[in-house]
Amino acid sequence: MPIDVGRLVRRLFSEEAAFTVAVTILLTGAVISYFVWRWVHSLFERTGMNDAVEGTAFERSVNRFGTSTGGIIATLLGLFVYTLAIIVAFNVARLLDYEVFWTQVTRNLPRLFIAVLAIIIGLIAGDKAKIVIKERLRSVKLPEASILGDIAKYSIFYIAALIALAQLGVATTALLVLLGAYAFGLVFLVGIAAKDFLAAGAAGIYLLLIEPYTIGDEVRIDDKRGIVQEVDMFVTRIETDGEEYIVPNQQVFRSGIIRIRS
Amino acid sequence: MTGLGEMLDEVVEDIDAVLLYTQDSGTFERFDNDDTETIVVGTENAVEADQFVSLPLEFNDLDGRIRYGLEGAMDAELIDEGDEILCLTTFMDSGDIDTIVRVRADEFTHTGLYDLFVNSRADPDVVRDVFEVAIELGKKGQKGKPVGALFVVGDAGKVMNKSRPLSYNPFEKSHVHVGDPIVNVMLKEFSRLDGAFVISDGGKIVSAYRYLEPAAEGVDIPKGLGARHMAAGAITRDTNATAIVLSESDGMVRAFKAGELILELDPEEY
Numbered sequence A: 001m002p003i004d005v006g007r008l009v010r011r012l013f014s015e016e017a018a019f020t021v022a023v024t025i026l027l028t029g030a031v032i033s034y035f036v037w038r039w040v041h042s043l044f045e046r047t048g049m050n051d052a053v054e055g056t057a058f059e060r061s062v063n064r065f066g067t068s069t070g071g072i073i074a075t076l077l078g079l080f081v082y083t084l085a086i087i088v089a090f091n092v093a094r095l096l097d098y099e100v101f102w103t104q105v106t107r108n109l110p111r112l113f114i115a116v117l118a119i120i121i122g123l124i125a126g127d128k129a130k131i132v133i134k135e136r137l138r139s140v141k142l143p144e145a146s147i148l149g150d151i152a153k154y155s156i157f158y159i160a161a162l163i164a165l166a167q168l169g170v171a172t173t174a175l176l177v178l179l180g181a182y183a184f185g186l187v188f189l190v191g192i193a194a195k196d197f198l199a200a201g202a203a204g205i206y207l208l209l210i211e212p213y214t215i216g217d218e219v220r221i222d223d224k225r226g227i228v229q230e231v232d233m234f235v236t237r238i239e240t241d242g243e244e245y246i247v248p249n250q251q252v253f254r255s256g257i258i259r260i261r262s
Numbered sequence B: 001m002t003g004l005g006e007m008l009d010e011v012v013e014d015i016d017a018v019l020l021y022t023q024d025s026g027t028f029e030r031f032d033n034d035d036t037e038t039i040v041v042g043t044e045n046a047v048e049a050d051q052f053v054s055l056p057l058e059f060n061d062l063d064g065r066i067r068y069g070l071e072g073a074m075d076a077e078l079i080d081e082g083d084e085i086l087c088l089t090t091f092m093d094s095g096d097i098d099t100i101v102r103v104r105a106d107e108f109t110h111t112g113l114y115d116l117f118v119n120s121r122a123d124p125d126v127v128r129d130v131f132e133v134a135i136e137l138g139k140k141g142q143k144g145k146p147v148g149a150l151f152v153v154g155d156a157g158k159v160m161n162k163s164r165p166l167s168y169n170p171f172e173k174s175h176v177h178v179g180d181p182i183v184n185v186m187l188k189e190f191s192r193l194d195g196a197f198v199i200s201d202g203g204k205i206v207s208a209y210r211y212l213e214p215a216a217e218g219v220d221i222p223k224g225l226g227a228r229h230m231a232a233g234a235i236t237r238d239t240n241a242t243a244i245v246l247s248e249s250d251g252m253v254r255a256f257k258a259g260e261l262i263l264e265l266d267p268e269e270y
Helices: A002-012 A015-046 A057-064 A069-093 A099-139 A143-167 A173-193 A195-210 A249-255 B002-012 B025-032 B062-075 B113-118 B124-140 B156-161 B183-190 B227-238
Strands: A218-221 A224-231 A235-240 A243-248 B017-020 B037-042 B052-054 B084-089 B099-104 B149-153 B163-165 B196-199 B205-212 B242-246 B253-257 B260-265
Touching: A015 A069, A057 A069, A057 A099, A069 A099, A099 A143, A143 A173, A173 A195, A195 A224, A195 A235, A195 A249, A218 A235, A218 A249, A224 A243, A224 B156, A235 A249, A243 A249, B002 B099, B017 B025, B017 B062, B025 B037, B037 B062, B052 B062, B062 B084, B062 B099, B062 B113, B113 B124, B113 B253, B113 B260, B124 B149, B124 B183, B124 B242, B124 B253, B149 B205, B149 B227, B156 B163, B156 B196, B156 B205, B196 B227, B205 B227, B227 B242, B227 B253, B227 B260
Parallel strands: B017 B037, B017 B084, B037 B052, B149 B196
Antiparallel strands: A218 A224, A224 A235, A235 A243, B084 B099, B149 B242, B163 B205, B196 B205, B242 B253, B253 B260
């Protein structure tokens, strides 16, 4: 506790000693914050974080101001350490008597820092998610597919904002309820939409593991008879002369399969 | 030098389209503003051209590269039969454009080189991956000794019904696809086995050790090729499959489709 240190120094030495200690703390804080700044910089370089955030909108707009994401976070951390040192020094020197005020600040400063960090990480993660999804969907030449990336991006922005606001002590219950409803709706709707896919996938796993029939077997499913050409997770392709049936795997399960040995 | 300049002018006169083999956007931009149609050909569309023909392999020989570009552009209806085409490409390994070829689009025989990759039953990616495996195998061989191999790609159901196993199938109940990183090593090991590899449309390796039993009548492949090539040619005539053969004797990779030899590559050049 900074207050105790101040009192201890005062009791052991004198008022001047306390002032000297305060100045030392100030200087040490400056040195430490510089090292923190350097360390974060090299950390970003070593772990390849710089490449990971490359191309996001946040990184680009930060670049325009002549710095980088790593630089901003490093500066933020350095500033945080230095502010802490100033507060401790002030407390030791008893330059300011608003003890209650300063303890408030020391309690709220980390929260503010986390809030800013959450916003930065949210902005980057959101952009990155959009870029990744866009790359994945590039082979699908469908303009509507790009909305998926935007959905992911804004979902992440929303969550980041929620974390930041909660850190600052703003009442976020209503926003949380909204998030819950949104998440539920997403899961529910995707569940309904993908119901058949799930059923086909479950059947497909069995078919792939056990292989009751394989490529080249002649089979009959319902009234479709032919040679199996391909079995994958979701469908079985059966071919006869000139016709190819693409049978969903759950239908293979439901109606059973007849292998023809002749 | 006037004679040379006139000669060049004559070569580039009245052309309908330019096939540009480049990955360099600076080169492309010089042509983009021109009135003549410019079609970029390359392994990837690095210059983001509107009219693009994708090469599945870096064809090292000029003939294959130009043929593929022309057939691809014709298939996509970027050029018409009878068009005068100018191909700008690289002949040596310099990477710069150093060769100008003028052809008429219907002047050459349609070999089906483009169809081999794009309009086969199997996915284009699968055909390309098998080619890469065969080239790799041809380059390194098995423990330094040349090996031969026969891959039958696509229409696997029919191929399986026109062949019989020589031994137990090592790929039974496995789900290995060509293009998986482990496959090169596996196929290299299995290549000392006799028989053919059967690969499905989607790239799953269905079987090794297959003895192909197609009807070989009427298969016309160049004389001097062995039983492996004959089997490859015959199976592609009987089914809709594509066969890719690595020759043990001369180390060449050859592709057959519909009973005919379509493509011949030397793995050492890749």
